[in-house]
Amino acid sequence: MSALLERLAEARKEGNVARLAEAIPYARWMQIAPENGTGELLTRMRFHPELIGNTFLPAIHGGTLGAMLEMAAIFHLLWETETETVPKIVNITVDYLRSARPVDVIACAKVTKQGRRMVNVFAEAWQEDRSRPVATANAHFLVKSDADAPPSL
Amino acid sequence: MDKDARIALFQQWFSDNIPHSKALGLKVIGASRGFASMQLEWREELVGNPETGVLAGGPLTAMLDGCCGMSVATMLKAPEPFATLDLRIDYVRPAEPGKPVIAEAECYRITRSVAFTRAFAHHGDAKDPIAAAAGTFMLGTKGKPTRPPLGDKS
Numbered sequence: 001m002s003a004l005l006e007r008l009a010e011a012r013k014e015g016n017v018a019r020l021a022e023a024i025p026y027a028r029w030m031q032i033a034p035e036n037g038t039g040e041l042l043t044r045m046r047f048h049p050e051l052i053g054n055t056f057l058p059a060i061h062g063g064t065l066g067a068m069l070e071m072a073a074i075f076h077l078l079w080e081t082e083t084e085t086v087p088k089i090v091n092i093t094v095d096y097l098r099s100a101r102p103v104d105v106i107a108c109a110k111v112t113k114q115g116r117r118m119v120n121v122f123a124e125a126w127q128e129d130r131s132r133p134v135a136t137a138n139a140h141f142l143v144k145s146d147a148d149a150p151p152s153l
Numbered sequence: 154m155d156k157d158a159r160i161a162l163f164q165q166w167f168s169d170n171i172p173h174s175k176a177l178g179l180k181v182i183g184a185s186r187g188f189a190s191m192q193l194e195w196r197e198e199l200v201g202n203p204e205t206g207v208l209a210g211g212p213l214t215a216m217l218d219g220c221c222g223m224s225v226a227t228m229l230k231a232p233e234p235f236a237t238l239d240l241r242i243d244y245v246r247p248a249e250p251g252k253p254v255i256a257e258a259e260c261y262r263i264t265r266s267v268a269f270t271r272a273f274a275h276h277g278d279a280k281d282p283i284a285a286a287a288g289t290f291m292l293g294t295k296g297k298p299t300r301p302p303l304g305d306k307s
Contacts, residue, residue, distance in 0.1 A: 004202075026212065067215060096236065
């Protein structure tokens with residue numbers, strides 16, 4: 001996805017990570033964007049009524065939490081690591097810890113293990129209180145483009 | 154209750170009444186005991202890579218979560234609230250741009266507290282999946298029952 005890598009280069013030059021989300025239609029639609037105002041890369045999903053999964057509680061749809069944790073991991077890999085390709089998700093496991101109330105959700109990701117081709121990332125999402133996460137995730141990403149990968153098997 | 158009436162009821166409970174499912178445009182296409190199926194139309198807003206038009210992982214995650222949840226609902230003897238405990242998704246190949254995605258979920262075991270489900274997403278051939286999912290659900294959680302009161306026993 002060269003548009004995203006171009007956007008990454010522009011974002012780095014300007015020091016404005018939020019520009020990364022502009023290249024991803026789904027991130028715009030979901031209002032998910034990275035921010036680095038606090039010196040740490042965080043990803044925010046702005047609350048809007050279309051995120052609701054349970055109107056009775058009310059609570060944010062679990063699928064959207066999984067989606068934003070995945071985006072948080074991708075933004076982290078793009079911004080904080082020396083990636084030359086767009087990370088390709090292989091799998092993700094999301095643990096739902098608490099129901100998410102109808103307010104913004106913030107997530108932070110960290111690399112648990114960086115391999116040559118595969119990266120293991122942990123991400124955590126919370127709302128007002130960081131010590132009370134609403135969901136966590138572990139995900140694997142391929143970070144080497146197919147072109148320079150060794151012949152498979 | 155006949156098949157179409159059951160599908161219409163689940164469509165109401167698992168898409169129309171859930172704002173995010175409605176926003177995605179999830180369509181219930183199958184509902185029987187222990188089994189749920191949904192369809193998601195491709196559209197530009199759901200794309201992760203604008204150069205290829207391939208869907209982002211997010212819409213598939215939300216769809217598979219919803220579909221696994223619906224398969225749990227088809228197993229409940231009485232309506233009862235439940236919530237996703239965990240969800241694993243393997244993205245086995247990219248979704249093809251422009252094509253609708255079908256999800257098929259099965260609730261293969263239900264206990265008093267936990268329900269176990271698995272699901273596949275594909276473009277019409279279940280043997281050639283785009284994504285595989287495994288989800289567990291906690292039963293008897295807070296809130297309102299997430300199952301329509303069915304007229305018959307199934």
